[in-house]
Amino acid sequence: MQGIALALAAGFAVAYLARKWRFPSIPFYIIIGIVLGxxxxxVIHESETAAYLAHMGLLFLLFTMGLHLRPRDVLARKGSFVRAGIIDFAVNFAVGLGAALLLGLPLYEAVVIAAAFFISSSAMALSSLIENRKLGFRESETVVWLMVFEDIVLVLFxxxxxATQGGTVSIITATLVFIGACYGLVHLLKDPIRRLFSREDEVPLLFVVTAVLLAAYFSSLAGVPDSLTVIALGSALSMVSQDAPAAIARPFREVFMVLFFVFFGVSVQFTGALSPLLLLGLGVLAILSKLCSGLIIGRLLHRSSLSGVEIWSDTAARGEFSIALAAIYGSAMVSSTVAALVVITAFAGGFTGMYSARIRSAxxxxxxxxxxxxx
Amino acid sequence: MDFHHLSLPGIGTKYELETEEGDIISVVYMESGKVQIYTRGGACNEYCSAELNAMEARRLGNVLTGAIIEAEQEGVEIAFSALADLRISVHTYIIGKNLSGRSIGEMDIRSKTGVTVLAVSREGENTVNPRPSFVFGAGDAVVVIGEADQIKRFEKEILG
Structure with a gap:
């Protein structure tokens, strides 16, 4: 318990200061973990309890991500949404994969790094749009929907x-069955669920937490990753209500996510990792690669390179989903590389998000x- | 005039209005309950923005719909188009120590001033349409309704 209390206390201080300075807190959580681990x-050690709570943070993060994948909204978006998403994926995944292979990593690890390299931090992008008052810009819509596209690609990843870890067909079949069952069940029970969320007692809270944990439990039975089942559950529930389950899940996500990031930092081992110079180079490449995709998207969708700079400024930071991929599938080498990638890009992204108006004016x-x- | 709305997953809903003059006004209702407003003059590239909490947004909404003719610190005057010349003021006050322990009936508020006490809020608990036997306590927030001169009379004769 001492380690959890220490991690939360340090996380509290970081969150307080980060809010004060309007700067992303995620890189600081990871640094805390590395420094105190x-x-x-x-002074902070990994434990079973800490690992369980950190995993809860990941589940609630992915569940709330699923809540934003409302099928009706996603299907209504066509054309520009898909084009921008594909450019973002093609440029950043290719650059990430190329760089990882050049560094001599095996293909599986290179794919994990390339995925982490591609996926921007939705939390940082959305908070940059709100905190830096950019929601009026036409590019803000592009940024928000790029994040949705990236979430969908994350599901595919x-x-x-x-599937590559064994039982390709059975995993894909079980996943599709579970997703179908989730949508079907929520569709059938939409009226009772809607009534349940309109209650003001503890019942909706217990329902959401139980549903998330049951989805995770089911995954262990069916051999489907629990990260997928909770996303599917969130997306299915979003057909009935987005706000109520999101409001219930938020406190769990916020508290346990701090533990997830700090203990990810604690688990990072730099022995045998890439040299600091190579890690810095990879971080800079990740920032430039998002600039490149941002410029193409800006030219294509808004007919302006400056719009591309604006899109880049909010999407340069990698964060929670990159860490999640590294935590679920990465080796020690991948974890240290992704930790460095997130810290470097999140710092840079914090500044680009804050000063994008000045960068554009200049x-x-x-x-x-x-x-x-x-x- | 062009008016449309779009969903911003993870943020909320954005409503965008382009006026006949070419000015653009965007209103973003965020999941947090706050509202951000952006305005941009037709010829200008820069946006001006403001963030409102739910209460501020409601007040601004009232002003924009024309319901409020006069907005004081804690009072609004409402004009109803169906009732010519009828302007009703709704006002809030905090009860001071001088009225603590006295009831609405004892002070004969309605007969003396014409004002009706609509609701009283005490430590987060609201009492709507309090009975004449309702006894005020210091710090109670009261909502009263009446015409402007009745409100003035209430301030002078009851609040002192």
Missing amino acids: TTGLN IILLA LRRGIRRKDARKN
């Missing part, structure tokens, strides 16, 4: 990575000066 001061002035010189 076995790699650093050795989880299926793919789980670029606009630069373009005008260049045009004036030409004339």
